[in-house]
Amino acid sequence: MPGSPIEPAAGRRRSGAKRGWTFALVAPLLLFLAIGFLAPVLLMMARGVTDHELATAWPLTAEALREWDGRGLPDDGLARILGTEMRASRQAATLNLVANRLNYDRVGSRSLVYATAAAIEEGAPAESVADLARIDPRWGEPAQWATMRHAAGPLTSFYLLASVDRRLNADGRIERVEPEQAVFVEILLRTFKISAVVALLCALLGYPVAYLLASLPARWANPLLILVLLPFWTSALVRTTAWVVLLQTEGVLNNLLLDVGLIEAPLALVYNRIGVYIAMTHVLLPFLVLPLYGVMKSIPAAEMRAASSLGATPAAAFLKVYFPQTVPGLAAGMIIVFTLALGYYITPALVGGGGDQMLSGSIAFYTNQTLNWGMAAALSLLLLLPLALMLFAGRYLVRTVPA
Amino acid sequence: MTQAEPLAPDAAFVAFADVGKSYDGGRAAVCGLNLSVRKGEFLTLLGPSGSGKTTTLMMLAGFEAPTEGDIRMEGRSLRGRPPHKRNMGVVFQNYALFPHMNVAQNVQFPLQVRGLRGDAAQAKVEAALELVDLGGLGGRRPDQLSGGQRQRVALARALVFEPDLVLMDEPLGALDRQLRERLQVEIKRIQRRLGVTVIYVTHDQAEALTLSDRIVVFAGGVVQQVGTPEAIYERPENAFVAGFVGENNGLDGIVTARDGATCEVRIAGDLLVRATAVGDIGPGDAVVTTIRPEHVETGTEIGTLCNRFAACVDDVAYHGDHSRLRAILPGGAALTIRTQNGSAPGGSDRLTIGWCADRCLAFPAGRVNGGGA
Numbered sequence: 001m002p003g004s005p006i007e008p009a010a011g012r013r014r015s016g017a018k019r020g021w022t023f024a025l026v027a028p029l030l031l032f033l034a035i036g037f038l039a040p041v042l043l044m045m046a047r048g049v050t051d052h053e054l055a056t057a058w059p060l061t062a063e064a065l066r067e068w069d070g071r072g073l074p075d076d077g078l079a080r081i082l083g084t085e086m087r088a089s090r091q092a093a094t095l096n097l098v099a100n101r102l103n104y105d106r107v108g109s110r111s112l113v114y115a116t117a118a119a120i121e122e123g124a125p126a127e128s129v130a131d132l133a134r135i136d137p138r139w140g141e142p143a144q145w146a147t148m149r150h151a152a153g154p155l156t157s158f159y160l161l162a163s164v165d166r167r168l169n170a171d172g173r174i175e176r177v178e179p180e181q182a183v184f185v186e187i188l189l190r191t192f193k194i195s196a197v198v199a200l201l202c203a204l205l206g207y208p209v210a211y212l213l214a215s216l217p218a219r220w221a222n223p224l225l226i227l228v229l230l231p232f233w234t235s236a237l238v239r240t241t242a243w244v245v246l247l248q249t250e251g252v253l254n255n256l257l258l259d260v261g262l263i264e265a266p267l268a269l270v271y272n273r274i275g276v277y278i279a280m281t282h283v284l285l286p287f288l289v290l291p292l293y294g295v296m297k298s299i300p301a302a303e304m305r306a307a308s309s310l311g312a313t314p315a316a317a318f319l320k321v322y323f324p325q326t327v328p329g330l331a332a333g334m335i336i337v338f339t340l341a342l343g344y345y346i347t348p349a350l351v352g353g354g355g356d357q358m359l360s361g362s363i364a365f366y367t368n369q370t371l372n373w374g375m376a377a378a379l380s381l382l383l384l385l386p387l388a389l390m391l392f393a394g395r396y397l398v399r400t401v402p403a
Numbered sequence: 404m405t406q407a408e409p410l411a412p413d414a415a416f417v418a419f420a421d422v423g424k425s426y427d428g429g430r431a432a433v434c435g436l437n438l439s440v441r442k443g444e445f446l447t448l449l450g451p452s453g454s455g456k457t458t459t460l461m462m463l464a465g466f467e468a469p470t471e472g473d474i475r476m477e478g479r480s481l482r483g484r485p486p487h488k489r490n491m492g493v494v495f496q497n498y499a500l501f502p503h504m505n506v507a508q509n510v511q512f513p514l515q516v517r518g519l520r521g522d523a524a525q526a527k528v529e530a531a532l533e534l535v536d537l538g539g540l541g542g543r544r545p546d547q548l549s550g551g552q553r554q555r556v557a558l559a560r561a562l563v564f565e566p567d568l569v570l571m572d573e574p575l576g577a578l579d580r581q582l583r584e585r586l587q588v589e590i591k592r593i594q595r596r597l598g599v600t601v602i603y604v605t606h607d608q609a610e611a612l613t614l615s616d617r618i619v620v621f622a623g624g625v626v627q628q629v630g631t632p633e634a635i636y637e638r639p640e641n642a643f644v645a646g647f648v649g650e651n652n653g654l655d656g657i658v659t660a661r662d663g664a665t666c667e668v669r670i671a672g673d674l675l676v677r678a679t680a681v682g683d684i685g686p687g688d689a690v691v692t693t694i695r696p697e698h699v700e701t702g703t704e705i706g707t708l709c710n711r712f713a714a715c716v717d718d719v720a721y722h723g724d725h726s727r728l729r730a731i732l733p734g735g736a737a738l739t740i741r742t743q744n745g746s747a748p749g750g751s752d753r754l755t756i757g758w759c760a761d762r763c764l765a766f767p768a769g770r771v772n773g774g775g776a
Contacts, residue, residue: 305466306499306557308486310513311564317487320512324503 045384048160048377051153053101057094058085065152070172072142076128079139083126090117098151104372105158105167106147112138146170159378164188184362188382191358194276194348195341199288199334201281206288206333207326213289214296228289231282240350243279244270247351275351283347284340288333295329335394339387359383415439416477416600417463417568423471424458432458433624436472440568440602445594447603449611450621451647456604459621460570463602465489476567487516489568492561496573498553500545506532506556507541513564531563532556534593551582558590562597569594571603575610587613608648612636620644640681642766645693652699652738654692655768661685665760668692672734677709678765689768696727696741698762701754708757714738716752730756 055062064078089095095117102109119135120126126135133140150158150168161167161174165182169175176182209228213221231239246252247269254266269275299322307317345360359379366376417440425431433455440446448456461467463474465486474481481489492513500509510531514524532538535555545553554574561569574590575583591614594601605611611618612632620627620635620643628640639645646653656670658680666680668690678692705711714730717737721744728740740756 300497300499302495302497302499303501305464305486306493306495306560307501307512307516309464309466309489309491309493309570310516310560311487311490312512312516313487314485316516320516321501325501 044373044377045381046377047373048163048375048379048381049155049157051101051151051156051158051374053097054148054151055153057089057098058082061085061148062152065149068149070146070149073129073140074145076130079129079132080127083120083132086113086117086126087120090121100372101151102147104162104375105150106144108138109144109147112136112144143170146172156374159374160381162375163378163382184359184379184382187357187359187362190356191342191360191383192386194273194280194356194358195338195344197277198280198284198341199338201277202285202288202337203330203334205281206285206292207330209285210289210292210296210329213293214299225293228286232286236283236346237350239283240279240347243275243282243351247275247278270351272353273356276348276356279347279351280341280344284337287336287340288330291332291336292326292329295326295332299325331394335390339390342383342387415475416442417602418475419459419472420475421472422459422462422469422474424455424462424467425470431624433462433469434471436626438619438626438629440600443598443600444616445591445601445603445614447605447611447615447618448621449605449608449618449648450627451606454621455624456606456619456621457572458624460572460602460604463568464491464493464570490564490566491568491570492564492566494554494557494561494569494571494574496576498545498557500553500556500560502545504545505541506537506543506545506548509545509556510541510560510563513560517564527563531559534562534596535559536589550578551586554578554586555589558593562593562599567600569599569601571601573605574603576605576607583610590614612648618648620647622647639693639764639766642691642693642768645691645764645766650696650739651693652696654694654736654738656690656692656765658684658686658688658690658765666690666765668765670732670734671736672732674712674732674734674736676763677760678763679760681764681766684765684767690765691768692763692765694738694758694763696739699730699738699740699756699758701728701740701742701756705755705757708759710760710763711755711757714754714756716754730754 054065058081061078061082064081065074068074068078086095089098095113099110099113102113116126116132116135116139124135125131129139138144146169150156157168162177163184165177165185166174167177213224213228216224244251248254249266249268249270251270253269254263257263258266269278303321303325304317307321308314312320342358343360345358345364348356348358349361359382363376363379363383366372366379419436419438422436423431423434425434436455436459448459450456458467462469463481465481465484468482476489501512504512507528510528511524514520514527519527528541529538532541535558537552537555537559540548540552545556548556557574561571571590575586578586587610590601603611603614612635615632617629617631618635619629622643628635628644630638635644635648639648642653645651654668654670654676656668656676658666659669659675660667661680661684664679665677666684668676668678670676670692676692678690684690700708712732714732716728717731718729720727723744725744726742728742730738730740732738738756
């Protein structure tokens with residue numbers, strides 16, 4: 001062929017230009033994702049492992065704290081720097097930042113900082129650790145100084161440890177926080193349990209629905225599919241409130257059951273765990289049905305016919321031929337439901353009781369109420385890690401069974 | 404299954420009695436089907452798509468229920484017997500292999516659901532894979548196989564449990580021609596070796612002629628003819644069979660005279676053709692006369708033939724071992740003629756063609772059994 005020697009090069013050029021075009025097409029989206037999603041997430045995550053309040057308010061103290069070996073009490077030079085910067089930051093009105101940060105770690109630190117700064121401004125000497133201890137005896141405790149050192153930054157393990165109910169003690173060892181402060185592990189486990197139960201309920205309710213949709217002719221399947229998708233087009237708030245109306249003590253369901261005579265007293269269906277399960281399962285069901293439906297649709301009807309002609313009873317054909325091929329879709333659906341459920345907080349807040357709040361609720365609390373973004377970031381990281389694990393497990397699961 | 408009473412040698416192994424199938428409100432897919440299948444034979448259901456052949460097979464396999472009549476196997480009605488209790492191996496056009504199982508697991512499946520495990524099952528699986536020439540590929544997944552290999556797996560899977568009957572629904576339809584021809588030979592070889600009864604569905608008349616002991620020609624849900632490949636080809640019973648099986652020239656005309664088995668037909672251009680009458684036709688009836696391309700003679704010794712015409716050659720297509728000529732008769736009717744290469748009258752565009760009345764059949768025009776197609 002006369003043209004063949006130049007053809008490969010031309011082909012390469014073409015494919016290079018094509019690749020450029022492809023990139024140009026997705027570049028706006030990539031840019032948007034980088035600016036609107038990736039950067040904020042990374043910045044937020046960074047707050048979970050960095051400490052800047054003390055270093056911002058008391059830069060010299062922070063430096064001195066970092067240089068100190070952290071054993072026992074620091075030398076008087078550090079106390080002098082602290083005294084000077086305390087007074088300065090009181091005048092600059094930046095004291096509340098560092099006072100709040102120290103209070104997260106050691107309760108009472110806020111009043112300690114305010115009181116000490118006030119005393120120094122009124123003329124109390126602050127030339128040595130002993131001077132400070134005379135203003136408040138807590139300055140004579142190594143634990144108070146250890147707290148200070150942990151907050152000196154720039155990196156900290158404080159928030160991450162706190163998110164699993166752990167802290168560094170004065171000796172630099174990891175220990176459990178006091179039982180009355182230990183809440184996050186319980187909330188985390190509860191979050192996982194609720195998500196797992198919801199994923200399971202969705203699987204139990206969604207599998208037959210997907211099966212029905214996949215086996216019906218299109219003229220029946222399409223309207224039914226729209227019914228399945230209906231929750232998508234309703235706001236989460238409206239859906240959840242509707243469940244409250246249905247499930248409350250004087251609600252539609254209880255009244256119906258009472259009228260029929262099936263129950264004698266109203267059932268507690270809302271503002272407890274049952275309500276959370278019902279509302280979340282309803283909201284998340286489409287996420288299970290859709291991937292499962294897709295997988296089921298791709299299984300040729302001839303395979304089930306083949307199985308039955310080969311001697312398999314309908315049950316055996318289902319278990320050995322049909323079900324194993326739907327596992328990737330089921331796994332995908334359950335993983336989507338589980339991961340979405342992990343992040344739920346409006347639904348538990350509206351239909352759950354005090355003991356049904358999930359980790360996202362805590363994140364929202366720290367973000368919106370106490371403005372402790374470090375803690376919020378650390379809790380988010382805590383949610384992100386198992387999520388990444390789930391996705392990895394999902395990939396593995398999906399790969400073992402070819403769709 | 405309980406042991407059936409010994410059948411008389413000529414008794415039907417499978418019998419369709421007045422079987423019909425219609426879908427709610429629609430036209431009948433199959434109607435008035437009466438058919439006996441003998442044990443050990445290779446029976447092909449042949450017809451164009453929508454002719455009812457696949458529906459017939461699916462009713463036999465138990466995937467569809469007849470709306471009329473009854474199907475019996477070894478004398479017992481199959482009515483209400485689910486597919487998994489019919490002990491028939493079915494091979495589907497698109498293989499229907501289980502993609503999540505490897506080849507050996509696929510072939511083992513029918514044994515597994517029958518509770519057969521261990522070495523005995525293993526040996527049967529290996530023997531079945533050997534039979535279809537796939538020994539050693541048991542560990543492959545279906546998606547790692549070629550189309551031909553997949554169909555062999557499907558065949559092994561349908562044979563491994565020693566079914567009473569093997570049903571094949573256009574099993575070679577998705578393969579290219581060469582592979583199809585190779586597999587045809589193998590399917591026939593395996594069927595002979597195992598002596599298994601096979602009911603085979605195809606729309607490919609050449610495939611049906613090659614493979615079958617008997618052929619059932621379907622059109623419009625109605626059986627047109629049942630017979631050996633030779634009978635179907637040489638002695639078609641109606642114009643549809645004559646046209647559908649093998650290549651044929653059809654010349655429309657009117658019967659002018661009938662004399663016993665032969666008749667005289669006037670075709671376009673007032674040409675008179677002597678033909679063998681098939682069915683009840685008489686003077687004045689519109690008929691189709693058919694003559695196969697290979698039965699039209701062009702040689703020098705056509706002087707003895709009763710039908711002789713001067714024709715001009717319109718087109719010649721070279722096919723290697725033979726050529727196909729398109730010849731136009733004086734009245735404008737076109738005929739395809741097959742000539743052996745080397746004996747063809749090369750070059751000339753005018754020639755005399757002829758055929759004998761035995762080879763030329765006259766059918767009532769436009770008549771297909773059941774009025775369909």
